[in-house]
Structure formats: C-alpha cells, structure tokens
Amino acid sequence: MRGRRLVLVASVWVLATPTTAVAVPGVLDSTFGSDGKALTSFAGVDSIASGVVVDSGGRVVAAGYVSTDGGDDFALVRYAPDGSLDPTFGGDGRVRTAWGDRAFGFAVAMQPDGKIVVAGQVDVENEDSHFALARYLPDGTLDPTFGGDGKVTTSYRDQATALGVAVQPDGTIVGAGWVWSLERGFRIALARYLPDGTLDPTFGNGGRVVSRFDGSSEAHAVTVQSDGKIVVFGAPAVVRYQPDGTLDPTFGQGGMASTDLTGCGSGGSVNDGLVQPDGKILAAGVGLTNRCKSAFVLVRFQTDGRLDTTFSDNGKVRIGFPGDAYGTSVALQSDGKIVMAGFDLVGGDVVYQFALARFTENGLPDASFGKNGKVETAVGGWSQAMDVTLGADGKIVAAGIGGGGRFAVARYLAA
16 A cells, blocks of 8 residues: 655553463564564665555565665565464565666555555666566566566656555556656656556556645555545645546545644644545544644545544544654554554664554544553564554554564554
C-alpha cells in the first residue's frame, strides 16, 4: 500500500515477558522470532524495510532496500509464521534485486495468487529517476510475465518516485508517488499497469496521471475503493480519482479533501490511509499538539470528503508519546479498531523505537491496548517502524529498520 522514505522509529516499555500467561493486547507475541521480534541483515550492508504484508499462510513478507557503497538494491525478506527465515523464499529467506545505478523499494502489495509487487524508484546514470515496479513469484524469483523480466520502469521526464502501490481486483496495479522538477516543484504522480506490466491506455494520459494543487503535492500511499475509485494520501491530505484517472468532482473540493493536522500553526503530513468498509476514509500521519510537539494524528473523512464529526474531536485525534512522535502507517482491525504505527524520540543510546497506538472505531484511545492505548518497542536498539499490517489471525505486524541497519519486524497480540 504505502511506502515511505522517511526513517521513523518508536519506543515503548511493555510490562510483560514471554512467559506472561494472560494475553494482553499490545504485548509482543512470544511465538514469533526472539520474544516477538526478528532482525535480518544483508551481508553486513545497511538495509531498511519500508513495507510489510502477510500472506495466506501466515508468512510475513517485508520489502525495502539495501544500501552499499556500490549502490542500492530492492530487497525482500520472508519469515515463516514463527519468525524464522523461510528457506523456500530466495534460498535463505532473502531476495535482493539490482537495478540501474540505485534502486529503492518503498511499498509492497500481495496479489491473491501470492505474487508480490514492490514499488519504488530506480536511478539511471545521466537520466532522471523513474517509477520502478518489480513483481516476484511466491518463491522469490522475478516474474517473467511482468515486463518481460519481472521489472518495469516508468518515466515522467522529471525526477519521479513511487511511494505506494495497490493491486485492483482485475489484476491491474496502481503506483502512486511524486514527480519533481525545479520549475514545477512536487506534483502527485500515478501510473496504472495491466497485469503484464504495460501501462493501461484507458487510464489518464497513456497510463499516467500528474496532478498539482496549491503548494507541494505528493502521494505517499494509495488504495482502491470497491467501486474502482482511487484514493491517494499525502499532500494535500486526501485526493480521489475516478477509475479513468480524472479527479472525482464528488469528493471534497474538485477531488481533494484536506484539514489542518496541527494545533500549533503549520506543519504535519499524511503518510498513509485506508478506506473503511462503510466507505469512510482514514488518513494517518504526523501533526503538532497545542504545545507544538510532534504527535500521531488520525483524521476521518466522510465518503464525500467532509470531516466526519462523529470521529473523536470533530473528525481528528492526536496522540502524543513521551518524545516527539511520527505516525507512518495505519491498519484496520476486523472489529473496527484502528492501529497506527510509527516512532517516537526517546534519546540516549536508543534514540528512536517502534511506537504503536490503537483507537476505538470512534477515534478514542483504546485503553485496553498497551498502556493507555500506546506501546513502544526497541527492536535491536535504534529502530523505526515504517509500516503496519494485520495477519489473518488478527495479530499486528510492524516492520522497519532495526539496530545495526537491519530489517526489523515485530509482531503483537491484538486481543
């Protein structure tokens, strides 16, 4: 869904141990990895997981990139349900894909057939950066039916990056991000691909759409409604498109809905979002409290783009942590509760840790989750949560970067 190039982290002290007899929402799942956490390195190079999904077999797939002096590559790791590396994926649970001079994976989506789609950016020498999508078979090999070799690049004649990806029921794939030039600044960029990786000629201008609103315009995440309308989250807040790529005039002001994310002047960013089964739209990210401190922020819009005043405080809720906190991702439980992940600043040797918060369906902090609705976890020391998802069993899976520049995954009990 969403991918972010931001490095985010969080911290929380969970007053429970792997031997805790009673399941408590927000406690690390001791049946996963080492006390609920798994850390994976790539031959000693720095790596970061930007996105995470869970397949039908309960296996966790984290996707992102590895960085070396020689360049950057797409990277994926698959974990068995117990948190061990899955040797049926890439031979040892890890896959690395070199591409151009530098390639960054920022978002991941799972197709119903088990194929894995990763979206991001590829840099080519003496050229602008391009949208980059790769599709992998369930065993981790590149899918030759996609783009001929499993990889597709899309040029916008300016710098371009895909930060979000979604797979539609008909097998088409939507990538979303931004395009930038010195003359025009940042603009929202979308591309839709047919199942074979070619651009969909029925979408926008030859498969591409570029939109600009007042100020900087970027897409950080994307999802597709049941009616085929496409919703992107970023700046400014939420934008909805019709299935053909034109802006949806029935949503907000000319297809765009936004609101002040702060209680302290300007600032804030929408980093992720989702569409609820009832059609209402949740946008999640970072805002400022009345004391100008960074905090998680969650906004709910009605189906037409108006703020949903039945949600928390007039459609918006902020929740702070001991240090400045940055929300990166959001997921919706089957019972309607909302989980956000990100990081908060704690200082000392750790500096950042995974941070999670859970809200009731009406936008109130869920007191049954962790401590007053919040959980913080250091994963190998200095760590950052970049994405969150739910398994079929309802357990909460967060992924990002862990101590020592490694892929980091933590799994939590939801009930």
